[in-house]
Amino acid sequence: MKRPTLVLCVALSLAIGSLGAISAHQRAVAQSATDEALLERMSAESQNQGDDGLLDLAHQLWERRAAIDPALLIRYMRDTSKSATVRNFSAELYVGDGGVAPDARAKTLLTDESLPPSVRTTLLVRYVYTPDDTKMLHSLASQNSPDLSFHALLLLGKANPVVAIPEAEASLADAVHSSSEKRQAALKVLARYGGLRAKPDLRNRFIASAVGIINSNDQPAALKEAAAFSLSEVRHADAIAALLRSHADRTLRTGAIDENFDILANMIVAPYHRERVLLVAEAMQDLPVRDLAGPLRAAADALGDSEVSERVAIALKAINERGVAGNLKWTD
């Protein structure tokens, strides 16, 4: 072996030896520097390229999410000089795979009003909550940020419906003091966690409120849409019938018929109700569903009513010409 080669080998061995001697702290610092460089690049690029151009950088960071120092991510969430994109993505990275309860540090972040609402909302929706979080969620639901309060009330409904249902009813009834976003969340809380199928009184109040919003001339469009989709989400004959009789526009009616095709089918079985058969036949003009052809035909035959037969024939024509299959995903 010639001398220069020998020297190089010795140097290389020493270098490798020293690498092995790097402490966990030094490795963390080196890793952190790389993570920070990527976050920094993301912040710079998101200012002038738009968010979708950051997919590769986001992917690189996401792949190493378990090793990123949480303190670095918190620093980026807080740093007002960074782009909104990188601050929100730092929140995504911080929660990581999510699906767990927030720890004490996460709760501190959630309630830290110096953080932007979008960062807190990103954190908020990715954790799982229990009744022990009622006070925090209730407080967040009362804040001025539309998105934060919307999601906090929804999550309160999931974590503690006993507290959330009366709160949602009160918000829904108070059009003067409750924001549109809070009333949108209230509608969804009642539809999802109110147990409306088993509570006729609460269900009737809910339906009356939702239909009142849809039919009003002075409510925000977003609230009307939330009211219609919430009625649909109840998946109960009374709710879908009320929606179909309301002033909801075609898109909302289509969505509701799509989600409730099996409920509509069950509305036209024996004992047959003339008005319900007519209602379902009419609904087929908005969204003709092939699964309803058989039940409609059977109902028309059983009722032997000329008007019903005529309207069912029109519905069957629509189903034949442009019908779609019922989407079983809704019945999950």
Add this chain to the structure above:
Amino acid sequence: MRIRALAIVASVVGLTAAHLCGFVGQAEAASGSQGYAVYRDGVAANLTWHAAIMDDPHWNSTSYPVIQAPGTGNVVYDTWNSFLAGNTYQGRYRPKSAPSSTQRDQFLATAHRIVTERIPYSLAYQVWYNTTTSGTYVSTDEIQGIRCDGVVEYVYEWHSFRVYGSNSLWDVTVNSSSARLHHSGTAVTPKSQARTYLTKIADSLP
């Protein structure tokens, strides 16, 4: 809007909109470019694009013709100028299996449903959700984060129109960590979604 106006008139005389639509003539269905996906370039030196769903039949400069996940914030109804953001329009696209007007109505309803959920943006995944708490199929209320191409992917695949993905993992609405991961990172981007997994209808403005 026409249906809504008819409904208001009808309510005065004790009829519902369904009475008018159902028995005076066929209801107005999705028309123009409603329910189709639209794309623009200008992202990351044109390496990828930006996606949205057409809500109105045609683009216009005065209303909110698209539904998009604009980056920061939620999925929203937005203006044509906000969608373009000074970049170049890249055409309108549909699923490879051509949807009917009725199916495009379903797309619109699902896109509207996404808007009402105020879903935050996600960079890492097309669609992010909790695999433990979500049902067999991920409904819109279970989505915790969504990307611009995720809106298109979710809307079409909820209605079983395949866009991106392998034979076993293509449906982004099926709850599984594998399907979720399959639609993450750069496996599919707005540009590849449009050019590889959808069919271009036209280059002209919608």
